[in-house]
Amino acid sequence: MAICSAHTTTSLHSPCTTVSNTGFRQKQVIFFTSNRRSGRRHGGARTFQVSCSVEKPVVIGLAADSGCGKSTFMRRLTSVFGGAAEPPKGGNPDSNTLISDTTTVICLDDYHSLDRTGRKEKGVTALDPRANNFDLMYEQVKAIKEGQTIEKPIYNHVTGLLDPPEVITPPKIFVIEGLHPMFDERVRDLLDFSIYLDISDDVKFAWKIQRDMAERGHSLESIKASIEARKPDFDAYIDPQKQYADAVIEVLPTQLIPDDNEGKVLRVKLIMKEGVKRFNPVYLFDEGSSITWVPCGRKLTCSYPGIKFAYGPDSYFGHEVSVLEMDGQFDRLDELIYVESHLSNLSTKFYGEVTQQMLKHADFPGSNNGTGLFQTIVGLKIRDLYEQIVAERAGAPAEAAKV
Amino acid sequence: MASTVASLSTPATFAAADVLPRRKVAGRVWFPMARRGGFAVRSSGPATPPEISDKVSDSIKKAEETCADEKGSGECAAAWDEVEELSAAASHARDKLKENNDPLENYCKENPETDECRTYDN
Numbered sequence: 264m265a266i267c268s269a270h271t272t273t274s275l276h277s278p279c280t281t282v283s284n285t286g287f288r289q290k291q292v293i294f295f296t297s298n299r300r301s302g303r304r305h306g307g308a309r310t311f312q313v314s315c316s317v318e319k320p321v322v323i324g325l326a327a328d329s330g331c332g333k334s335t336f337m338r339r340l341t342s343v344f345g346g347a348a349e350p351p352k353g354g355n356p357d358s359n360t361l362i363s364d365t366t367t368v369i370c371l372d373d374y375h376s377l378d379r380t381g382r383k384e385k386g387v388t389a390l391d392p393r394a395n396n397f398d399l400m401y402e403q404v405k406a407i408k409e410g411q412t413i414e415k416p417i418y419n420h421v422t423g424l425l426d427p428p429e430v431i432t433p434p435k436i437f438v439i440e441g442l443h444p445m446f447d448e449r450v451r452d453l454l455d456f457s458i459y460l461d462i463s464d465d466v467k468f469a470w471k472i473q474r475d476m477a478e479r480g481h482s483l484e485s486i487k488a489s490i491e492a493r494k495p496d497f498d499a500y501i502d503p504q505k506q507y508a509d510a511v512i513e514v515l516p517t518q519l520i521p522d523d524n525e526g527k528v529l530r531v532k533l534i535m536k537e538g539v540k541r542f543n544p545v546y547l548f549d550e551g552s553s554i555t556w557v558p559c560g561r562k563l564t565c566s567y568p569g570i571k572f573a574y575g576p577d578s579y580f581g582h583e584v585s586v587l588e589m590d591g592q593f594d595r596l597d598e599l600i601y602v603e604s605h606l607s608n609l610s611t612k613f614y615g616e617v618t619q620q621m622l623k624h625a626d627f628p629g630s631n632n633g634t635g636l637f638q639t640i641v642g643l644k645i646r647d648l649y650e651q652i653v654a655e656r657a658g659a660p661a662e663a664a665k666v
Numbered sequence: 667m668a669s670t671v672a673s674l675s676t677p678a679t680f681a682a683a684d685v686l687p688r689r690k691v692a693g694r695v696w697f698p699m700a701r702r703g704g705f706a707v708r709s710s711g712p713a714t715p716p717e718i719s720d721k722v723s724d725s726i727k728k729a730e731e732t733c734a735d736e737k738g739s740g741e742c743a744a745a746w747d748e749v750e751e752l753s754a755a756a757s758h759a760r761d762k763l764k765e766n767n768d769p770l771e772n773y774c775k776e777n778p779e780t781d782e783c784r785t786y787d788n
Contacts, residue, residue, distance in 0.1 A: 329754045334761075379748060386740025388747035420755040421718055423748070475753045478714060480723025485730075485749065492733070492746035 324444030327460035343642035371441025379423025459508035469526025506580035519568035531633025547574035589633035610647035
């Protein structure tokens, strides 16, 4: 594990020097409890040499439009890692950051270069790269990945202003979520894993009606107008990022109910890129085959409109992918358990872990359909990826030094 | 994680629970969502704080005015983008209120050791 557990009270604030020992090619951290000179003079008794790597976070990118379930996904993801994610204690109450024992999630809106007034004056949306500071984003994500502490700006979504920065220390897992995690090539190259939430226009409209209809001033027209006005920039700058994602969760209207336009029953696809290091796609029954599966029948009774799964190889933006699809919704617990028992390569630690996670957050949106199921599975896959990276670093320090 | 005894609810549809290790299903359990009206649940939740609510309705008015003369302009898109941003902020604010509106949960966050906040996993 790449954790420095040996520390004293003073060492928390003392400079942490990284010394590259060429003999062992292993990074070492030295904590000085007093200044360098007195430490040496007293025979090094006050100098701790901790033989471990600097905390180097695994960096994950999550891209999606506003109002498309990033927050829910983040709550599921941090839950898979254990422990609830909370806003930083004692900081700006409008901070967009979430911190748990293992994970820190930052919102990329914090890298807006233009505040709300600035965007209005220039006539650009937040989706437009001109409203975002990719240089700073790159520098800070790179610094965190190298184990350094950063002072990140805070974009205040209520006032539309940039608030004074907050200090972010490197966690085990660092997630950048927002509109543009894969837009800038330099930032993209820092990501160990990337996810894109692709919500179809129909579903987006239905979700925003659910979210906004009760809000004073909103109407069907205003919700529609907002989606339409943002769409050109969305199509130009956000949507193209999905080609770079290691996993895409695509949310579509159901095909189980003819001409359904309620948007309550969903067809959800989990598109998993093949050949991604440390990521083994989930499969149904037989890896690489094309399969359609209706779990409802003699063994399992489902209520209307039922559940339908599909799995198979496909091509996505020229990449070889595996696609797992679920249409319909879980109405009973035994349906979920039954489905889980037929999926392979889930990276669970015990039988029923997917079901357990889904139940734990049954009050989150999507817990009864493919969005919740696939978000949970991606969470497990990221945990697996993280554990592989940690094991590699522990097993081969020489390799870790190169990362 | 910090669920309390009081927040446990056991729906009738929970028949298959004994398939799982018991410890793993302890906690807050509501299932299924479908019975509760899908994702329409939010409308029954707390109201948006008025300071954000006002901003949302103002932004809609402004967007409609801006776009009346120049639909398709950058200004029009920026104005509706502001509506989206504030609507999302309003939704997050409601979620926050919903999370923080159980007095027992709030008390137990601060005082996890007290008798009424004990959780029994096994």
